[in-house]
Amino acid sequence: xxxxxxxxxxxxxxxxxxxxxxxxxxxxxxxxxxxxxxxxxxxxxxxxxxxxxxxxxxxxxxxxxxxxxxxxxxxxxxxxxxxxxxxxxxxxxxxxxxxxxxxxxxxxxxxxxxxxxxxxxxxxxxxxxxxxxxxxxxxxxxxxxxxxxxxxxxxxxxxxxxxxxxxxxxxxxxxxxxxxxxxxxxxxxxxxxxxxxxxxxxxxxxxxxxxxxxxxxxxxxxxxxxxxxxxxxxxxxxxxxxxxxxxxxxxxxxxxxxxxxxxxxxxxxxxxxxxxxxxxxxxxxxxxxxxxxxxxxxxxxxxxxxxxxxxxxxxxxxxxxxxxxxxxxxxxxxxxxxxxxxxxxxxxxxxxxxxxxxxxxxxxxxxxxxxxxxxxxxxxxxxxxxxxxxxxxxxxxxxxxxxxxxxxxxxxxxxxxxxxxxxxxxxxxxxxxxxxxxxxxxxxxxxxxxxxxxxxxxxxxxxx
Numbered sequence: 001x002x003x004x005x006x007x008x009x010x011x012x013x014x015x016x017x018x019x020x021x022x023x024x025x026x027x028x029x030x031x032x033x034x035x036x037x038x039x040x041x042x043x044x045x046x047x048x049x050x051x052x053x054x055x056x057x058x059x060x061x062x063x064x065x066x067x068x069x070x071x072x073x074x075x076x077x078x079x080x081x082x083x084x085x086x087x088x089x090x091x092x093x094x095x096x097x098x099x100x101x102x103x104x105x106x107x108x109x110x111x112x113x114x115x116x117x118x119x120x121x122x123x124x125x126x127x128x129x130x131x132x133x134x135x136x137x138x139x140x141x142x143x144x145x146x147x148x149x150x151x152x153x154x155x156x157x158x159x160x161x162x163x164x165x166x167x168x169x170x171x172x173x174x175x176x177x178x179x180x181x182x183x184x185x186x187x188x189x190x191x192x193x194x195x196x197x198x199x200x201x202x203x204x205x206x207x208x209x210x211x212x213x214x215x216x217x218x219x220x221x222x223x224x225x226x227x228x229x230x231x232x233x234x235x236x237x238x239x240x241x242x243x244x245x246x247x248x249x250x251x252x253x254x255x256x257x258x259x260x261x262x263x264x265x266x267x268x269x270x271x272x273x274x275x276x277x278x279x280x281x282x283x284x285x286x287x288x289x290x291x292x293x294x295x296x297x298x299x300x301x302x303x304x305x306x307x308x309x310x311x312x313x314x315x316x317x318x319x320x321x322x323x324x325x326x327x328x329x330x331x332x333x334x335x336x337x338x339x340x341x342x343x344x345x346x347x348x349x350x351x352x353x354x355x356x357x358x359x360x361x362x363x364x365x366x367x368x369x370x371x372x373x374x375x376x377x378x379x380x381x382x383x384x385x386x387x388x389x390x391x392x393x394x395x396x397x398x399x400x401x402x403x404x405x406x407x408x409x410x411x412x413x414x415x416x417x418x419x420x421x422x423x424x425x426x427x428x429x430x431x432x433x434x435x436x437x438x439x440x441x442x443x444x445x446x447x448x449x450x451x452x453x454x455x456x457x458x459x460x461x462x463x464x
Contacts, residue, residue, distance in 0.1 A: 027163055027304075032155035035213045036164055039102075042209025043148065044171035046106060049202030050137065051179035053113060054078075056187050056195045057130050070127065077131045079383065081139040083376060089143040090372020091234040094365060098147040099215045103207055105144035110203030112136040117196045145375060150367035153359040154216050158457060161359050162309070165352035166300030173297045173348065177290040218364035221458065238373030241366065247451035248361065251310075254442050255354065255378045258317075261431045263385020265324070268393060272328075272424035273336070285337050292341035296348040305353050310451050313353035314443045320346035321435030328428025331421050339428075361455045397423035 027033060061074055092101055112133045119125040156164045186195050242248050273285060306312030320343050327339030362370045399405050401422040407413030416426060442448045 025157060025159070027160055030157045030160055032157065033160070033164075035155050035215070036152065038209050038213050039148070039151075040164075040167055040171065042206035044174065046109075046202040046206035047171055047175045048179055048182075049199035050109070050141075051175045052183045052186065052195050053116075053199040054134075055179060055183035056192055057134065059187065060192055061127060061130060064127065074131060074134055077134040078138045081135050082142045083379060083383070085139055085142045086146075086372045086376035086379075087235045087238060087369075088372070090146045090238055090369040090375075091231065092143060093146040093150055093368025093372065094234070095368075097215075097217075098151045098368070099210055099213070101147045102144050102151075103210050105140040105147075106203050106206045106210070108143075109137045109140040110200055110207070112140070113196055113200045113203065117193055117200065120193050120196065142375075146368040146371040149355070149359070149371050150218075150364060151215050153364050153367060154218055158360050160304065161356035162303075162305030162352055163301050165355040165359075166297050166302075166304075166348065168355075169348035169352055170294065170297035170301055173290065173294040177287075177294060218367075221363035221365050234369055237366065238369040238371075241362075241370050242373060242377075245361075245455060246447045247454050248358070250442065250445060250448040251354065251357065251451065252374060252377055254317075254438060254448070256381050257438055258435060259379055260381035260385045261434060263382035264389050264392070265385075265428060265431055267386060267389040268424035268427055269340075272331075272421045272428070285333070285340055288337045288341050289344045292344035293348060296345040297352075299345075300349045300352045305349070305356060308452060309353045309357045310443075310449060313350055313357070314439050316346040316349045316353070317439035317442075318436060320350060321432045321439060323432070324428050324435060325432030328425040328432060330417060331419070331425060357451065360457045361451070363458045392427070393423055397426055401426055 058074060061070055116125065116129065116133050119129055152164055152168075153161065183195060186198070242252060306315070323339045323341070323343030323346060325339070326342060327336045329335065329339075358371065358374065359367070400407060401416070401418050402408075403418045405413075405418065407416070407418060416422065416429075447454065
């Protein structure tokens with residue numbers, strides 16, 4: 001175990017942080033950036049296509065069944081492969097050529113989309129077909145994630161990992177903003193099969209982009225060379241690697257806690273607004289969320305992040321906590337919009353700092369296995385949060401925050417305000433305080449705060 005402020009193993013020898021006075025190579029002139037941008041653009045286009053299909057599938061399920069439960073099952077069908085397959089995806093990313101794996105992943109997702117198109121066109125599409133296709137597409141995306149994330153550290157100079165992480169986040173933000181509006185228009189004009197056909201074309205675009213580039217192979221590190229080569233050993237490698245590096249473990253626990261809170265809050269946002277407002281207000285704040293997220297990605301892409309990445313990560317974690325607190329403190333559309341925008345602005349900056357830390361601190365030849373386990377463990381608490389949200393809101397918070405509930409006539413009830421939507425508002429307040437507390441605790445924990453010193457950078461600069 002690494003003791004605070006000391007290093008006791010040769011794996012974790014002390015390292016002076018990189019010289020911040022050395023001039024950085026301009027982003028667009030840096031080696032590997034063009035390769036990154038070609039792949040990135042292909043993935044952004046295919047991501048927009050995937051979100052279009054996801055939107056119309058949800059609409060189609062609800063129109064066919066009128067069941068919110070069957071609609072939610074499609075979300076679970078998307079989530080479960082991500083949780084179950086992440087370690088396997090990481091092993092494949094280290095064993096196989098990463099570009100080839102990305103091509104196969106995009107091809108598999110494209111073929112799944114093509115099958116849905118053929119079934120719908122022939123009038124044979126059923127609900128279970130949609131669930132199966134959603135699981136296949138999610139599985140392909142899960143298989144691709146560690147390969148694409150690990151590939152970035154091979155082609156992008158270490159000094160620009162924050163910017164490229166910001167660009168990846170920006171691609172997600174653009175997809176989230178564009179897809180719902182575009183899908184609504186396309187669903188009316190070219191119907192279900194037209195949207196699915198567009199999605200298939202975007203996968204072809206992404207595969208073509210990958211065929212145009214080459215990715216370097218990672219050098220074998222001492223960590224990779226000493227690892228036992230078997231499926232069982234490879235799958236467990238990521239667990240052991242993270243456990244042995246306590247700064248990374250601390251970072252993972254921080255994000256797992258935040259993901260639990262996000263799983264808890266996600267189903268509550270709509271009830272909080274719709275209980276005391278209108279669908280128009282809900283839609284307006286939804287747009288504000290997207291704008292905040294996009295602004296965060298733009299800032300990160302231009303700025304590149306803090307030189308001490310852990311400071312930038314936890315600093316914006318504190319800002320995210322303030323956003324949640326602001327969104328829940330009163331039922332006021334301007335306040336909720338401001339808090340939600342502050343939170344979504346901070347999220348891509350937090351994620352980009354985290355991504356750059358992991359990419360620079362983990363040896364490139366083992367990043368697939370480590371990132372696969374990281375994805376699984378980091379998201380493991382999201383599902384309990386989703387499952388707990390409904391019972392917590394209905395059985396505890398709603399009675400507590402009712403106008404004639406236990407807090408009626410008390411100073412606390414007057415402070416929090418009671419009535420419709422305030423049950424979810426209280427959860428947002430508690431979640432905001434929790435994020436503020438864990439962000440401060442993480443910074444006060446030396447093994448996390450000194451991650452830049454305790455773990456040396458392992459990524460070599462790409463050659464021109």
